[in-house]
Amino acid sequence: MKYTEDHEWLTADGNLITVGITSHAAEQLGDVVFIELPETETQVAKGDDIVVIESVKAASDIVAPLDGEIVEVNEALVDNPGLVNEDPLGAAWFFKIKVEDASAMNDYMDEDAYNELIG
């Protein structure tokens, strides 16, 4: 598992990257009440805002961590946004993105580096 400075986590299965947010991020957000996911089969560029996530406190965005195509989104989150607080690293994955080169993921932090970031 790799981690971004935007508090997203990434896991790879070949060229298919699954993306979610970290426990730390979920905790900071508080109770999540609304999630808007991207359409599948859309091309996204690294840094694009592609998910809207709203907690009881505020709205924030989740960015695409890599260039690629959105091939699957987790519809369960739309009906049950609270899943993000219950199981951020598992059941509450956000989307799967198909990339040209999965090694681009290696630019991101490993768990130790991420834990250092969040202190």
Next chain:
Amino acid sequence: MGELNRTALHDLHLELGAKMVPFAGYDMPVQYAPGVMKEHLWTRSEAGLFDVSHMGQVCLDAESVDVAARDLERLIPVSILGLRQDRQRYGIFTSEAGGILDDLMIANRGDHLFLVVNAAMKAQDIAHMQANLQDCTVTPISDRALLALQGPKSEAALEALVPGVAEMRFMDVATLDWNGTELWISRSGYSGEDGYEISVPETQAETFARALLDNPAIEPIGLGARDSLRLEAGLCLYGNDIDTTTSPAEAAIEWAIQKVRRTGGERAGGFPGEARILKELEEGAARRRVGLLPEGRAPMRAGTKIFAGDEEVGTITSGGFAPSLERPISMGYVTTAYAESGTKLEAELRGKRLPVTVTDMPFRPATYKR
């Protein structure tokens, strides 16, 4: 930014695991470990303890309480002379332009008036009263904390510590003893629930709060849930939903202005902004504060613009997710022609127009013990 003020319960908040944020110059608990949603629901089903010591407590003394009441009516378009002993009433300070300088609670405590004003406005309110009241001594109370106990279990929980509170009705005030400490209690709050606000000497505040928290029905609740609770109750947040640019008729709080202060009343007018305020009470205002129910799940927050077709007809002033209703709710101002309950409008969210329906407030009926 200067040092943040701390309430008498600051150490207790930290011990209870609160997440602290700056609010109106104070370091205040926005939530505890359970989080806003659970704290909100707990308050609705059990009882929540809120530290609202940041709010301003002020005593007004004069020759008699009637003299003080008459004097305060110079600044507030509410019948204060008609407020009986041991009763409390909602009021507003108005501006010369007919806007709202602050909203507050006014209690008749027999030989003086006791006011509770908003934290962010207290310095201004006190200066305003000191400058404009002619017969009153204005005394800011700086040595008492203020706690709110809200929710259906409040009565039993407080009665166990302070016998007598169960007899109080909504908006009654009383001075009661707790272990030799004088408590100034009102049966009121800001959550839409039955409950109490309790003014307690700072030296005893933590001991008293701990005594309440010893009751398993009572959990500490932060400012986050305080906001979602008051929004469901349709109550205004000063600075968001009402301010100097909103008049009482626009804000839909005409009910706070009794007949006796209106045109034709025995003590009509005589307060700042009377010309506009009295005229709007007769004729209505150009816009009005309404409840708005967004279709779908997306919360619509303050600043979201409201449209009727291509015409911009209003703005949301408060909005969010309503934990008890499990849906988003908002309140805001719309042109009066669109203020009728049931009117379908659109809100612009992230570049998209989404349907909203004008609705009556409160979103959730209050459970006050009248």
